[in-house]
Amino acid sequence: MPNSLASQETVSFEETLDLMRTKLTGIVPDVEIEIKAELAHKINQLKAEKNAVILGHNYMEPALFNSVPDYVGDSLELSRVSAETDADIIVFCGVQFMAETAKILNPNKTVLIPAQKAGCSLAEGISAQDVRDLKEVYPGVPVVTYINTYADVKAESDYCCTSGNAGNVVRHLLEEGHKHILFLPDEFLARNTAKEVGVDYIEPVLDAGVQTLSDTPAIIGWKARCEVHELFNVDDINNVRKQFPEASVIAHPECSPEVVEVSDYAGSTKQLIDYVQRVDAKQYLVLTECSMGDNIAAENPDKDMLRLCSFRCPYMNLITMEDTLAALEGIQYEVHLDADLIERARTPIDRMLSIR
Ligand code: 13P
Numbered sequence: 037m038p039n040s041l042a043s044q045e046t047v048s049f050e051e052t053l054d055l056m057r058t059k060l061t062g063i064v065p066d067v068e069i070e071i072k073a074e075l076a077h078k079i080n081q082l083k084a085e086k087n088a089v090i091l092g093h094n095y096m097e098p099a100l101f102n103s104v105p106d107y108v109g110d111s112l113e114l115s116r117v118s119a120e121t122d123a124d125i126i127v128f129c130g131v132q133f134m135a136e137t138a139k140i141l142n143p144n145k146t147v148l149i150p151a152q153k154a155g156c157s158l159a160e161g162i163s164a165q166d167v168r169d170l171k172e173v174y175p176g177v178p179v180v181t182y183i184n185t186y187a188d189v190k191a192e193s194d195y196c197c198t199s200g201n202a203g204n205v206v207r208h209l210l211e212e213g214h215k216h217i218l219f220l221p222d223e224f225l226a227r228n229t230a231k232e233v234g235v236d237y238i239e240p241v242l243d244a245g246v247q248t249l250s251d252t253p254a255i256i257g258w259k260a261r262c263e264v265h266e267l268f269n270v271d272d273i274n275n276v277r278k279q280f281p282e283a284s285v286i287a288h289p290e291c292s293p294e295v296v297e298v299s300d301y302a303g304s305t306k307q308l309i310d311y312v313q314r315v316d317a318k319q320y321l322v323l324t325e326c327s328m329g330d331n332i333a334a335e336n337p338d339k340d341m342l343r344l345c346s347f348r349c350p351y352m353n354l355i356t357m358e359d360t361l362a363a364l365e366g367i368q369y370e371v372h373l374d375a376d377l378i379e380r381a382r383t384p385i386d387r388m389l390s391i392r
């Protein structure tokens with residue numbers, strides 16, 4: 037989604053401050069808005085000078101989210117935007133696997149990530165060797181990897197998917213006649229997707245040789261989990277519902293199937309944002325990274341957002357406005373990937389982007 041403030045490089049400091057106050061008053065203390073507006077003004081000027089584009093994931097903290105990204109969105113939207121940009125430099129305000137995806141789609145552009153160690157527990161949860169081992173145990177079974185993986189894992193895959201299109205990618209493969217699909221690495225997203233498309237879920241086996249599979253269609257998963265979303269539980273939801281019986285509970289599909297089952301809706305970060313805008317409820321409990329609740333509240337001041345703010349993504353929170361300015365000033369930290377890896381990792385991403 038384009039972001040109106042950030043795309044106007046001629047906006048003065050005073051206008052930047054006014055626009056940020058309009059969005060952020062009541063969410064961010066005024067003293068912080070003033071400091072962040074100075075940073076935003078500098079970032080937006082430098083961005084125009086260097087013909088850079090800033091992409092911001094929906095989990096960015098509210099001052100950054102509402103001031104410097106030219107585009108904000110979920111992994112799928114930002115992949116689509118990065119496939120089409122004509123900027124010379126892409127600054128990815130998100131985590132490493134997202135910046136890598138932008139580099140794979142733009143091998144000749146400079147792709148920067150403001151913090152060097154912005155990882156992800158899902159991406160860390162599987163290696164390229166794990167995928168090769170699984171392919172030996174399940175020969176001929178197509179491999180779908182979640183976009184939350186590093187380039188070497190994508191390079192071993194047939195298709196990528198995001199939380200916004202996992203069901204569509206799996207349905208596409210089932211329609212092509214595949215009965216079984218390796219869906220890696222998020223166990224919960226795999227289980228939730230199996231349920232969504234109406235197939236069985238099979239736990240992966242690695243140490244018992246080539247596996248014989250029955251004729252029943254199924255997703256074979258892996259064991260990685262998001263260290264943030266796995267913390268939400270059914271008791272939390274029940275407790276909130278006791279206090280707010282009319283609240284609408286919406287969850288990211290990286291939450292456990294039990295949590296998704298008792299929620300009113302599950303979807304990617306963009307789909308959760310759209311749900312709040314589309315559906316009238318007395319309150320909303322959004323089970324995902326806490327900053328997103330702030331960002332939805334900034335966009336929808338009339339909606340009552342409840343938040344479980346004890347759970348934060350430590351990696352997304354490494355991305356600050358100070359580091360985003362430093363990234364543009366010092367052209368750091370550049371994403372480097374081998375040309376051969378880029379070529380192999382691009383095919384599953386292109387296949388995903390071609391499925392609507
Ligand atoms: P989305 O693609 O839904 O934005 O999710 C990315 C992510 O890392 C969620 O934890």
Ligand code: SF4
Pocket residue numbers: 131155156157158159184262263264265290325349350351352
């Ligand atoms: Fe990774 Fe979870 Fe953070 Fe998303 S919230 S980036 S899946 S650790």
